[in-house]
Amino acid sequence: MPDGEAIVASGLVRQFRKGPRAVDGIDLSVSYGEIYGFLGPNGAGKSTTVHMLTTLLPPTSGQASVAGFDIVHQGRQVRTVIGAALQEAALDPILTGREHLLLQATLQGLPKPKRVQRADELLTRVGLTEAADRRISGYSGGMKRRLDLALALVHGPRILFLDEPTTGLDLQSRTALWEEVARLAREEGITVFLTTQYLEEADALAHRVGIIDHGHIVAEDTPERLKAEIGSPTVEVVPVEHDQAELLRGTLEQFGTPVSADGTVTVQLPGGEAQLAELVRALDAASLHVASLTLHQPTLDDVFLAKTGRKLEGAADEEPEEAPADGGKRGRRGR
Amino acid sequence: MGAEHASVLEQIGAIARRSIVRTFRQRGLLVFPLLFPLILFAINGSALSAATRIPGFPPVSYRAFALAVPFMQGALFVAVTAGVDLARDIETGFFNRLALTPLRGGALLLGQLGGAFVVACVQAVVYLVVGVASGVGIASGAGGALVLLALSTLIAFGFAGLGTLVALRFGNGEAVQAVFPLFFVSLFLSSMALPRNLIKTPWFHDVATYNPVSYLIEGVRSLIITGWDGQALALGFGFAAALAIISLGASSLAMRSRMART
Amino acid sequence: MRRFAFVVRGVAWRSIHNTIVSPSIIIPSIVFPLFFFAAFAGGLSKIAQVPNFDYKPGYTAFQFTFVFLQSAAFGGVFTGFAVARDFDSGFARRLLLSAPARGGIIVGYVIGALLRWGITGSVVTVVALASGMNVPAGPGDLFALLALGVLFNLVAALWAVGLAMFLRTEQAGAVIQMPVFVVLFLAPVYVPLHLLTGWVHSVARLNPATFALEAARGLLAGTPTDIALAFGLLGGSIVLWAAFARRGLRSAERAAG
Numbered sequence: 001m002p003d004g005e006a007i008v009a010s011g012l013v014r015q016f017r018k019g020p021r022a023v024d025g026i027d028l029s030v031s032y033g034e035i036y037g038f039l040g041p042n043g044a045g046k047s048t049t050v051h052m053l054t055t056l057l058p059p060t061s062g063q064a065s066v067a068g069f070d071i072v073h074q075g076r077q078v079r080t081v082i083g084a085a086l087q088e089a090a091l092d093p094i095l096t097g098r099e100h101l102l103l104q105a106t107l108q109g110l111p112k113p114k115r116v117q118r119a120d121e122l123l124t125r126v127g128l129t130e131a132a133d134r135r136i137s138g139y140s141g142g143m144k145r146r147l148d149l150a151l152a153l154v155h156g157p158r159i160l161f162l163d164e165p166t167t168g169l170d171l172q173s174r175t176a177l178w179e180e181v182a183r184l185a186r187e188e189g190i191t192v193f194l195t196t197q198y199l200e201e202a203d204a205l206a207h208r209v210g211i212i213d214h215g216h217i218v219a220e221d222t223p224e225r226l227k228a229e230i231g232s233p234t235v236e237v238v239p240v241e242h243d244q245a246e247l248l249r250g251t252l253e254q255f256g257t258p259v260s261a262d263g264t265v266t267v268q269l270p271g272g273e274a275q276l277a278e279l280v281r282a283l284d285a286a287s288l289h290v291a292s293l294t295l296h297q298p299t300l301d302d303v304f305l306a307k308t309g310r311k312l313e314g315a316a317d318e319e320p321e322e323a324p325a326d327g328g329k330r331g332r333r334g335r
Numbered sequence: 336m337g338a339e340h341a342s343v344l345e346q347i348g349a350i351a352r353r354s355i356v357r358t359f360r361q362r363g364l365l366v367f368p369l370l371f372p373l374i375l376f377a378i379n380g381s382a383l384s385a386a387t388r389i390p391g392f393p394p395v396s397y398r399a400f401a402l403a404v405p406f407m408q409g410a411l412f413v414a415v416t417a418g419v420d421l422a423r424d425i426e427t428g429f430f431n432r433l434a435l436t437p438l439r440g441g442a443l444l445l446g447q448l449g450g451a452f453v454v455a456c457v458q459a460v461v462y463l464v465v466g467v468a469s470g471v472g473i474a475s476g477a478g479g480a481l482v483l484l485a486l487s488t489l490i491a492f493g494f495a496g497l498g499t500l501v502a503l504r505f506g507n508g509e510a511v512q513a514v515f516p517l518f519f520v521s522l523f524l525s526s527m528a529l530p531r532n533l534i535k536t537p538w539f540h541d542v543a544t545y546n547p548v549s550y551l552i553e554g555v556r557s558l559i560i561t562g563w564d565g566q567a568l569a570l571g572f573g574f575a576a577a578l579a580i581i582s583l584g585a586s587s588l589a590m591r592s593r594m595a596r597t
Numbered sequence: 598m599r600r601f602a603f604v605v606r607g608v609a610w611r612s613i614h615n616t617i618v619s620p621s622i623i624i625p626s627i628v629f630p631l632f633f634f635a636a637f638a639g640g641l642s643k644i645a646q647v648p649n650f651d652y653k654p655g656y657t658a659f660q661f662t663f664v665f666l667q668s669a670a671f672g673g674v675f676t677g678f679a680v681a682r683d684f685d686s687g688f689a690r691r692l693l694l695s696a697p698a699r700g701g702i703i704v705g706y707v708i709g710a711l712l713r714w715g716i717t718g719s720v721v722t723v724v725a726l727a728s729g730m731n732v733p734a735g736p737g738d739l740f741a742l743l744a745l746g747v748l749f750n751l752v753a754a755l756w757a758v759g760l761a762m763f764l765r766t767e768q769a770g771a772v773i774q775m776p777v778f779v780v781l782f783l784a785p786v787y788v789p790l791h792l793l794t795g796w797v798h799s800v801a802r803l804n805p806a807t808f809a810l811e812a813a814r815g816l817l818a819g820t821p822t823d824i825a826l827a828f829g830l831l832g833g834s835i836v837l838w839a840a841f842a843r844r845g846l847r848s849a850e851r852a853a854g
Contacts, residue, residue: 054435055435056431056434056435058595076437079435079436079437080437082435084435086428086431086432087428088427088428090427090428090429090430090431090432091427091429092353092357092424092427092429094356094357094360094361095353095356095357099353099356103349103352103353104432104436106341106345106346106349107341107346107349107433107436107437107438108341108436108437109341109437135360151432367771374779375782378779378782378783378797379782381793381794381795381796381797381798382782382783382785382786382787382788382793382797382801383641383644383787383788384793384794384795384797385644385647385650385787385788385792385793385794386641386643386644386647386787388647388648389643389644389646389647390646516625516628516629516632520632523632523633523636523640524635524636524640527640528636528640528641529640529641529643529644533643534639534640534642534643535642535643536638536639536640536642538639539635539639539640543640
């Protein structure tokens with residue numbers, strides 16, 4: 001494992017010609033082998049950050065380094081150590097999956113004998129061996145995303161940038177991709193910088209989560225600590241006999257203020273999960289028979305709500321125009 | 336992973352291979368540009384045959400006179416295909432994927448044009464074969480036919496450079512399509528249908544005289560109907576080379592701006 | 598009948614509205630005929646010196662008649678493109694499902710094509726007159742010339758709209774356009790019919806567009822010939838392509854469910 005951090009950013013800013021600062025002074029520090037989840041609504045600045053860190057877009061101000069290389073002055077070195085699957089699964093519908101991999105392997109400078117071998121290896125890994133010689137136009141969304149991931153891995157990068165890799169995928173495809181990303185970090189030690197607007201994705205995959213809104217990082221920590229910071233878990237209890245709801249309510253009063261609804265009594269545990277055993281003993285002592293008992297942890301949505309005053313879902317901002325303030329002609333980049 | 340830097344030639348080859356594969360897999364893109372100029376050649380070659388009776392018209396059939404036109408029209412179609420292909424890559428994000436590899440901008444440009452080059456060669460051979468099969472003799476002989484292929488391919492290369500320039504500047508296929516009619520206007524406002532000395536309308540004569548396309552078409556035509564005409568060839572190759580140099584130079588600059596990785 | 602008129606009005610209004618407010622639609626419609634007029638009347642005027650080229654009003658008028666009819670035909674073709682685009686966007690399906698009298702959809706699009714040609718035909722005529730075109734025709738001849746253009750536009754519009762309804766995708770644009778293009782150019786575009794030779798003469802002699810073009814040239818010169826034949830052929834073509842368009846509509850209806 002190399003010394004230092006895999007990704008470091010300090011005061012990173014990207015100002016577009018029209019509209020607000022897409023990224024407004026963010027600081028980042030991602031360790032090697034870590035999966036860092038960058039969570040935020042559409043237009044929050046996630047993709048612009050990825051485009052800067054992958055050298056596709058120069059920052060307006062601030063510094064950042066990837067694998068110890070400066071993203072502005074050592075762009076070429078940065079590109080050799082990173083792999084990226086950007087927001088659009090940018091594939092050529094006329095080419096086959098295998099042709100994509102061979103093209104990528106050639107451009108990445110893999111020696112000729114290794115190209116076919118590497119393509120086969122990656123096709124197997126992402127489960128596309130059977131579809132390898134079919135044109136992309138016949139691929140499903142999930143297959144395209146898996147090929148996109150394979151393309152990002154062709155040259156064996158140490159750091160992987162995944163920009164909303166599961167947007168638009170069904171649950172099965174999403175779960176398969178999560179497993180592969182987790183495996184890459186766990187078994188191959190690849191650092192993953194993952195942007196997402198899905199809470200469950202950040203929760204399931206990321207070691208640490210940065211929540212971005214309006215170009216600012218509003219919270220950053222492990223998902224557990226972020227949620228713990230928001231508050232204690234709640235317990236939902238459903239009695240076997242409906243007429244025991246009142247007795248149940250009275251029993252749970254020793255932990256907090258119970259709320260009853262539709263035969264279910266809910267109470268917050270100020271002492272956290274540790275109080276669960278105590279609660280079960282109290283139910284037992286009161287001879288209450290319960291049909292179900294569910295512990296609810298606070299979600300990242302609660303965290304987003306607490307930090308921004310809005311729910312993550314439906315919090316999308318207008319994306320700024322992609323014309324940089326410095327007059328560059330960069331077309332659609334940075335989305 | 337043992338990655339080294341791919342040589343520039345290898346990079347050009349990989350991009351050109353993709354460009355060629357794409358074109359040949361979309362037969363519609365290949366067939367229409369091939370057939371349309373031939374249909375016009377078949378119709379106009381016969382419909383304008385009365386023009387040979389205009390005093391001062393070269394002593395050849397109108398079909399022989401008109402055979403140069405498909406080469407030019409084919410070159411214009413190649414330009415649009417090259418431009419639209421590149422613009423689509425920019426629109427879909429494929430260009431960004433390439434930008435994240437060690438690929439050099441110049442290699443991407445030349446590779447992209449390599450595909451156009453192959454298509455232009457195939458088209459030129461087809462036009463020549465159809466022309467000869469329809470009874471047109473090549474006055475400059477077999478050697479002249481080879482020079483004709485070289486000149487028409489150079490012209491196609493130059494126009495393809497314009498197509499990629501528009502794609503790089505505007506980043507969308509619609510812009511390339513919108514420029515296409517302008518290319519055609521430049522062809523129609525040239526000595527395409529009659530020799531310049533037989534264009535009677537003063538403004539048209541002036542436009543055709545200042546229009547470089549006239550010299551490109553006259554260079555190709557000279558090999559078919561005149562033989563070895565040094566002046567026409569020098570002007571044809573000169574303007575074709577200038578077009579290629581200018582369009583490729585401007586495309587390179589546009590590529591540098593578009594592919595402005597840090 | 599009122600429901601039919603309602604659909605016709607709505608579709609025609611939308612068609613012409615979209616034409617006027619979209620530069621990408623109206624500009625090519627105007628520029629292409631003007632461009633052909635400039636290229637042919639300007640670049641080929643020396644052809645009038647060919648022995649036996651006996652069109653008295655001159656080469657500009659000779660080419661104007663072609664461009665006049667070509668703009669009429671392309672008014673129809675471009676409307677076919679619009680129909681195909683409506684199928685791609687899903688608008689046509691909604692129209693089919695909501696229109697109380699579906700026959701009115703075809704009539705509406707065709708009237709839209711006519712209005713579209715009203716714009717381009719006027720521009721072409723003004724430019725031709727401004728460039729000094731001779732017009733020996735009397736008012737009756739000019740009215741008949743206009744009527745000829747209207748019928749020509751209707752024929753092309755019914756073909757294009759009908760085919761667009763069969764194919765239902767904008768990618769079919771070339772299939773709609775190419776036959777019209779070929780039929781037009783297989784008429785005596787550059788020289789009168791009697792100066793054509795070889796296979797083009799054989800084809801042009803039988804091409805219905807030739808009769809319309811020769812009639813139009815006769816009318817503009819004030820020496821109408823074979824007018825009844827031209828109008829008869831165009832009338833027959835309208836009946837034929839109206840039936841074709843109706844079948845296209847049926848096909849689209851089946852696809853729309």
